[in-house]
Amino acid sequence: MDFSARLTRCPLPYDPAAAAEGLRLMGDDLPAPLVPLIEGAAGCSPYLKDLITREAGWLSQALRRDPSLVTQGVLDPLEDCSLADLPEALRQAKRRIALYAGLADLGGVWSLEEVTAALTALADRAVDLSVKRLVAEEIRRGKLPGQTVDDIPTAAGMVVLAMGKMGAGELNYSSDIDLICLFDETRYPGSDAQEARAAFIRVTRKMAGILSDVTSGGYVFRTDLRLRPDASVTPVCISMAAAEQYYESVGRTWERAAYIKARPCGGDLEAGQRFLRTLRPFVWRRHLDFAAIQDAHDMRLRIRDHKGYNGPVVLEDHNMKLGIGGIREIEFFTQTRQLIAGGRDPDLRDRTTVGGLRALATRGWIAADVTAELTALYRHHREIEHRLQMVRDQQTQRLPTSAEEFDRLARFCGFADTEAFRAELKSKLLRVAELTESFFAPGEARSGPELSEAARDIVEGWSRYPALRSARGREIFTRVRPRILSRLAQAANPDEALLAFDGFLSGLPAGVQIFSLFEANETLIDLIADIAATSPELSRYLSRNSAVLDAVIGGSFFAPWPGVPELIFSLSEAMAQESDYERRLDRARAWMKEWHFRTGVHHLRGLIDAFEAGKQYAELAEAVVVALWPVVVAEFARKHGPEPGPGAVVLGMGSLGAGRLNAGSDLDLIMLYDDGGVEMSSGPRPLGARVYYARLTQALVTALTAQMSNGRLYEVDMRLRPSGRAGPVATAFSAFTAYQREEAWTWEHLALTRARVLAGNRALGEAVEAFRRDLLALKGRGDHVRADVADMRARLLQHKPGGGWEAKSGPGRMMDIELVAQTCALIAGDPARRAEAQLRAGLRAGLLNKEEEGSLATALRLLWRVQTTARLLEMPDPDPDRMAEGARGFILRECGAAEAAELAARLTELSSRADAIITAFLAR
Incomplete structure (x- = not known):
């Protein structure tokens, strides 16, 4: 299908004279379906009309080709350009792709992703060719030690990383390109590295000139090199080792977010990929990083304060990117969630905003309907951004300030009614703000329950703990403390639960991360309160291993148990992501x-x-x-x-x-x-x-x-x-x-x-x-088996008298029953391994009667319940009179007993019966 067959929409001409001039430039043989598109484009955009003036002959032919082939047809001839010819050849390519992409966008022939992909493909080719031609010149001049013509395809170890929208393949219509230039210092031993660095700095500066200098042919891309590490003091190209050291030592959250989209786009692409792999631990934290929410929120507020974008949404001069409800809100919303969980889930590491939203929905981090709505709003905002930039090729996201220019923008977007356009635009901005603001805005501190004097003394002592020494830790904890105290007050014994939580809090080495986790997901507060109300020992364990809480909100915590094969696969995959044995x-x-x-x-x-x-x-x-x-x-x-x-x-x-x-x-x-x-x-x-x-x-x-x-x-x-x-x-x-x-x-x-x-x-x-x-x-055939077991049992019971809630040791307790179960399996020659199955083997072999087998199995089941719950509570010797009320209640619930005395009586009764059966069995 050619261009005209795929048209789905059209702008309306704002300036009839300009529209007519654009149509005249295209000649009389323009296919009829394209007439309104050319009129609308030229009649709304002086820039597009100028491009039509320059490239009308080429455009006439391009509009008759398959739209999927046009971009490559423009880029491929650039490969044959010399360094001298490259700058103007790139400018011609920019004019043609900008013109075609603009028309394909306005006519609905290309999707947003196809438009931005074409612009990004041009940027990639321009960067790569510029770097390689300039490095070849440095090699020819002998300025790169040890490098020959064979090293030109890898740019002698220099790589350019595309950041931001270019890295994501999402370049907007009049975007600058954010680049970081690095070189592989391992190719230059000793003092050679200094000489190489000087050469690569020259290459970087000349590359920026080729791309951004304005000539009679226009420019290619405005180039921004300020995203590099410590840009105010470092040269425009630094070694990979220096960059890695910077990010490991002082890298900030916004730089982590920037590297979500990072991609090698020119030079030594393999070296660039290696460098990005070394940064994975910096960008993608293994633990859920909810503290990044606060960082992102603070960053948004700083941008708004600096740019003056606070207050109600007023369309005049509103910034579609940075203002309330703008593009950046959706990007931050997506990237922050990616940073939170992408370290644990590689499927979330999509560079694109739409792809990131889709992945987050698939993994359960965002509701599907929210994802669909944000995706549609993002595409709408990006199209508005493109129209603003197409008018005069300005890198702007600001809406017009005059009624006339709003009329132009409305017609450019296909609206004959400007007020209807304004109403729709404002509603979409407000909807973005509504969907994203609740995620970022920290909650207000709520009032907590009234505390007893003893409880107040405990709470007042929290300020001395390591987790609350930082101002930021105290700030976040102040917001979550009322919820924590309210939940602890609901425990069976609130004082015990508060003391257990105190033990948890005192053991935390730091608080910002886990308090942020609590604030973002109050389910964790409920869980901590449950644990504190049940087991002080588990609370203290959690303070030393708080990272395990990540799993609770990791998406599959309450899914069905996966089974051994899937567990093996999961662990093998996790270890395979690490580079050395110790880390695995x-x-x-x-x-x-x-x-x-x-x-x-x-x-x-x-x-x-x-x-x-x-x-x-x-x-x-x-x-x-x-x-x-x-x-x-x-x-x-x-x-x-x-x-x-x-x-x-x-x-x-x-x-x-x-x-x-x-x-x-x-x-x-x-x-x-x-x-x-x-x-x-x-x-x-x-x-x-x-x-x-x-x-x-x-x-x-x-x-x-x-x-x-x-x-x-x-x-x-x-x-x-x-x-x-x-x-x-x-x-x-x-x-x-x-x-x-x-x-x-x-x-x-x-x-x-x-x-x-x-x-x-x-x-x-x-x-x-x-x-x-x-x-x-x-x-199992010998007559000596029972005698040997009886002797062994006597020696075990001599040192393990048992009694009370002790489940494991003592007459008729768990070890005793397991011993006779193994004896049954041995005498019966049965391969069963689990105690209940071994007892059934004894029944089948006539070693036990039905009543004996049933009594032993019943006792074993109750003893196992006591043993397992006690070990979970880290109580090897459970004493109901000395344990917390919540712990005692947990064991009683597991065992189906109303009170401690009832459970003790059942244990005594069942163990006594089991003891008698075992003694008789071994004496036969």
Whole structure:
């Protein structure tokens, strides 16, 4: 389709004489559908009429071509231009693209995105060609040490970053272009870097001249180099290392926002991409960055104050970009939310405003209807901006001040009625302000509840805490404190809840970020209050690990549990984003803590029960081990070569093997390997097979247990390996099978009932599981099994008397029931791992009757509920008389008891019955 076939709208001519002149310039053979477009364009815009005067012959041909081919047809011939010819060739290209894009915009032939893409494509080509031609000249003159003609395609290491609208591909009709010029100092060792820098400074200045100098042919683009680091004191081109150091040390929020749109547009594009990758931690914070809202709000107010754009919306001289309800409001609204969450979610890192809005809606950060409305308003405002600039090629966003010029603008936008145009324009400005202002404007401090004297003393002491030492921290906290105190006052015991919150607040190292988080999402205040009312221990944990709160508003906190495969994929993806081993391990810690916290919160709030929580904790631990294993192996292999022979497997033992953990569980692991007769590894520092696997095991344990900036993953217990603490940390599979057949004690066979292969060589894992099943069938046949277990039980109970709300240890308590369940599995030769399934195996084998199996399972279920809730509350020895009222209430709700005495009585009754059953079972 040619141009005329795609017309959908037309401006109305404001100046009939100019309209007629424009039509005359196009000649008699102009297709009829284009006549009103040319009349409207020339009759409203002196600039477009001047371009028609200069380029009428070219335009006549271009309007008969496919509009999608025109831009490239203008740009491609520029590749053959010499440095001497380039400036005027670029000016001609600018005239043609400006003219065609203007008409395509006015006629609705191109969308806003197509118009801005054409203008940006011209800017990209102009910058790239200018830089490369000028660098070639510096190389020819011998001013770039070590560089030859082969280095011209990469501009000898110089790169130009497009910022702002050019970086986003959104250049407006009469935009200047914001550029940052850098060079790769690694290509210039020693003193060569200084000589190279001087050459690149010359290139930058000459490039700016080529683009922005006004000649008889016009200009290409006004060029702004002031977005570079510390522009008042730095040269126009600096090294990448200097720029990186600046952003790491003193970079500000507005510079982070600017780099959302940054894009290499000329010179060494690959080096530019490398530089942007190094800035990702600066631009995209890993934690939700709600403090950026306040920064953006302050920036908006400073712009308004400086430009005088406060007060009610008056259309005359109103700034469509910076004024109330303008383009910048939508851009800030989008970019700030991208900064808040883009560090956690790469899908939000779209350079364009419309694309950013779309991504935010897809990920649940903005409602779909708000996104659709803001997108339409953004496109409307940008079109108004283009009309303002098309009139006389001025870089302006200001609406007219005279009635005549408002008439011109209304006709340019296709309105015959200026008042109708004004009414629509004002309503759209006010709607933008309405949609965006509530997001930015900080809330007013509300009055809180009346406090007792003791409570007032606690609250008055908060000013001494580290989190409230900064003025900004105090300012934000003043606004959220009434809501916090009101929510704490609703707790079962407000004084206990206030004390727990005090513990949380006192442990916070800083407050601006988390207080901003509270202000932006009051759900978090409710959550903190719930935790404070339930568990002072969890409150203190949160003060040390407040970053886990990011997950609550990260979009999927209350989604269904994903399961092991998706967890493994998620963690693997998170670690893959890091550049080195240590950072991958630390990233794994942050990831695990968020999921661990999620399960705890779901349990605390009654969204899941103790059994689902136990399953989730176990699946999380399994995912961590499985995802971490190849990372550890790869790092170890880098130094010592691949695994000798077939490889190794990691076995989960105990509760991990059974697939049920609590919030405080450590991991019981065993490492088995098969070297296949290979004696040594083949890496840079080869090791004997036995030493290799022992050190690989230690590397895995270190990866799980090492204390890093995000804490540790898990404590690890390897005492269930052959010979316990005295045995090697990794065991050859052949030695393991021989030991289990010939030397292992009954308790080691019991432990094997819950063993499960988690990670490693698949064939070896299948062999381990086959051996486990065969061994259980073999070793459970002896008459000595019950006697061995009875002896073991007597020794355990001698030191663990139990009683009260103690769930784990004591006669008829959880460990006791699990012991008899494992015994049932061993004697029955059944592969079941979970205690309830093992008890059912005992029933099927005739080892327990139906009543015994039911009594033991009922006791185990209640004990597990007590144990899991107590461990979530960080109470290894729960005493109802000494715990907070909220914590006691949580345990009672989980267990379905009305009061502490009722739960104690049920525990005593069920444990006594279980004790009697176990004693009788082992005596048979």
